[in-house]
Amino acid sequence: MIGLSIVMKQLMQEKRDVLLSIFFGFIAGIAAVGLFTASGYLISQAALGVPIYALTVVIAIVKLLGFTRALARYSERYFSHRATFTMMSHVRVQFFEKLQHLSPARIQRFRSGDLLSRAVSNVDSLQNFFLRIFYPPIVLMLIFLSTILFTLYFSIWIAILLVLGLLLSTIVLPVLFAKLAQTNEQSVHEHESQLSSQATELLFGFQDLKIHQQLNQKLDEFKESNEDYIDTQAKDRKHELINQVFDGWVGLLMAWAVLAVGGWLIANGQMEGVWLAMFMLLTLTVFENTAPMAAFPQHFNENKQAANRVFFKQDQTTKPSQPLGDAGAMEVSFWNVHFTYPEEQLETLHDINLSIPASQKTAIVGASGSGKSTLLQLILKLEEPNDGQLFINSGRISEVEPESLWKQTNTILQDQHFFAGTIRDNLLSDANDEQLTYALKRARLEQFSLNDAVYEQGDNLSGGEKQRLAIARTFLRDANLWLLDEATSSLDHITAKEVMNEIFKDASNDTLILVSHNLQGLEQMDQIIVMDSGEVVEEGTFDELMEQKSFFYQLKQIENDTL
Numbered sequence: 232m233i234g235l236s237i238v239m240k241q242l243m244q245e246k247r248d249v250l251l252s253i254f255f256g257f258i259a260g261i262a263a264v265g266l267f268t269a270s271g272y273l274i275s276q277a278a279l280g281v282p283i284y285a286l287t288v289v290i291a292i293v294k295l296l297g298f299t300r301a302l303a304r305y306s307e308r309y310f311s312h313r314a315t316f317t318m319m320s321h322v323r324v325q326f327f328e329k330l331q332h333l334s335p336a337r338i339q340r341f342r343s344g345d346l347l348s349r350a351v352s353n354v355d356s357l358q359n360f361f362l363r364i365f366y367p368p369i370v371l372m373l374i375f376l377s378t379i380l381f382t383l384y385f386s387i388w389i390a391i392l393l394v395l396g397l398l399l400s401t402i403v404l405p406v407l408f409a410k411l412a413q414t415n416e417q418s419v420h421e422h423e424s425q426l427s428s429q430a431t432e433l434l435f436g437f438q439d440l441k442i443h444q445q446l447n448q449k450l451d452e453f454k455e456s457n458e459d460y461i462d463t464q465a466k467d468r469k470h471e472l473i474n475q476v477f478d479g480w481v482g483l484l485m486a487w488a489v490l491a492v493g494g495w496l497i498a499n500g501q502m503e504g505v506w507l508a509m510f511m512l513l514t515l516t517v518f519e520n521t522a523p524m525a526a527f528p529q530h531f532n533e534n535k536q537a538a539n540r541v542f543f544k545q546d547q548t549t550k551p552s553q554p555l556g557d558a559g560a561m562e563v564s565f566w567n568v569h570f571t572y573p574e575e576q577l578e579t580l581h582d583i584n585l586s587i588p589a590s591q592k593t594a595i596v597g598a599s600g601s602g603k604s605t606l607l608q609l610i611l612k613l614e615e616p617n618d619g620q621l622f623i624n625s626g627r628i629s630e631v632e633p634e635s636l637w638k639q640t641n642t643i644l645q646d647q648h649f650f651a652g653t654i655r656d657n658l659l660s661d662a663n664d665e666q667l668t669y670a671l672k673r674a675r676l677e678q679f680s681l682n683d684a685v686y687e688q689g690d691n692l693s694g695g696e697k698q699r700l701a702i703a704r705t706f707l708r709d710a711n712l713w714l715l716d717e718a719t720s721s722l723d724h725i726t727a728k729e730v731m732n733e734i735f736k737d738a739s740n741d742t743l744i745l746v747s748h749n750l751q752g753l754e755q756m757d758q759i760i761v762m763d764s765g766e767v768v769e770e771g772t773f774d775e776l777m778e779q780k781s782f783f784y785q786l787k788q789i790e791n792d793t794l
């Protein structure tokens with residue numbers, strides 16, 4: 232219910248429209264009841280041969296009520312939809328604000344299709360919250376209350392019948408059908424999220440699936456999920472329709488009951504015959520208003536689930552943090568750091584103790600999967616250690632505001648994202664064209680112009696071009712800490728060397744951490760850290776490590792042998 236209470240809060244920002252919708256909804260409903268009640272009376276009087284001039288007032292009332300009903304219905308729709316769309320815009324903004332405050336690592340744990348389904352379909356289904364859940368029951372109760380009070384003046388028995396009918400159609404039937412439909416409703420959103428995730432994976436992985444001849448199998452799985460989704464939706468709709476049919480029957484049943492009780496009252500002289508047609512039409516009309524209650528349980532459950540998916544629980548507590556300030560060249564250290572990825576059993580980093588001095592150039596090397604990139608994730612606060620502490624310039628990283636840290640960091644991770652647009656858009660900088668072109672030149676991308684197109688995910692760029700575009704981004708930033716994870720792994724030796732020289736020129740006074748498989752050119756580094764199976768196994772300068780003839784030396788020998 233937490234999700235729905237947030238939606239409710241958003242709705243309450245539109246109190247005026249909410250109250251006007253209820254007011255006009257009530258006027259439209261009660262005008263309809265009045266219109267048919269007066270018509271019933273008119274028909275009976277006309278049948279009894281009362282001259283037309285004696286009925287002028289009633290005829291005028293019927294006309295007035297018809298006009299009032301139309302006007303009030305229009306106003307009700309206008310205000311209720313205005314309240315809904317304004318509420319929806321608040322909900323959308325809040326959803327994206329929630330995402331904005333998540334760490335990038337936490338966002339990546341969502342499947343992209345699932346996130347899409349939350350952002351579009353779940354948010355959209357919340358438009359029913361006001362239109363079908365919140366105000367129809369209030370309007371219904373007001374209309375019934377007024378009608379029952381009016382009926383009481385004529386007959387307590389007919390009033391009792393109306394109360395019984397009201398209980399039957401608004402409580403007994405919806406509760407009964409809600410119980411029957413419960414198991415199905417649970418899975419509509421789950422199926423939708425699964426389908427959306429499969430669709431995005433099919434699109435992103437289309438080429439690989441084709442090459443590996445797995446496309447048909449994936450398409451079959453997709454079709455199966457699609458059929459399951461349609462099936463659950465159909466079941467859901469069927470429950471709603473059956474409920475509506477039963478609800479309609481209650482109205483008819485009540486009209487018959489009123490006819491029978493009215494006949495009995497007239498026979499016993501407790502009511503005048505002229506009122507009978509009036510109560511018949513009154514009953515039929517007032518029960519028309521219960522129709523939205525048929526779908527109430529479905530909409531309520533659907534909205535509860537949608538709201539919980541939109542306003543999902545944030546399992547990370549945001550700790551108070553301070554901006555980093557202009558920290559200059561940064562010293563980074565790890566004290567007894569242990570780390571395990573969420574939902575993993577095995578520890579990824581064990582008892583890491585490291586010092587990366589300010590302004591120095593440090594290389595982190597080691598076998599694939601030894602935990603090198605994970606060290607960078609911790610420095611960037613994309614993940615948090617389970618035990619131990621990381622420090623920047625002797626302040627705890629855990630107390631540093633992540634945005635201020637990222638602002639002072641020049642980062643190239645293994646996976647960079649490229650957006651559909653132009654090279655200019657993908658440089659992610661406000662610098663002028665001259666500066667942008669110079670950055671491209673330094674990254675050895677002079678063959679591109681700023682207006683050249685980039686496809687979604689950089690699909691029209693080679694691996695090396697993507698890396699150089701990411702490097703060009705760093706030349707446009709003014710940051711003191713460089714974190715480079717295999718930044719030139721797709722470049723040929725000569726280009727890699729040229730680009731690294733440009734990076735070293737920019738980073739001459741900065742702290743630079745380079746993660747690499749490649750053991751070439753490490754002589755120029757101030758420090759080399761060797762990782763193995765989540766542990767630091769060696770550290771020192773190139774010459775020191777070569778002299779020790781231990782782990783690094785052996786790696787170097789293997790590399791020399793394979794070159």
Ligand SMILES: Nc1ncnc2c1ncn2[C@@H]1O[C@H](COP(=O)(O)OP(=O)(O)OP(=O)(O)O)[C@@H](O)[C@H]1O
Pocket residue numbers: 572573575579597598599600601602603604605606748
């Ligand atoms: N998001 C993640 N969730 C769970 N486990 C992960 C995640 N990222 C990495 N791992 C695991 O953590 C371990 C260390 O990974 P990491 O990427 O830090 O290694 P690496 O030394 O940088 O490897 P490589 O040189 O291949 O990039 C690996 O066993 C990997 O499977």
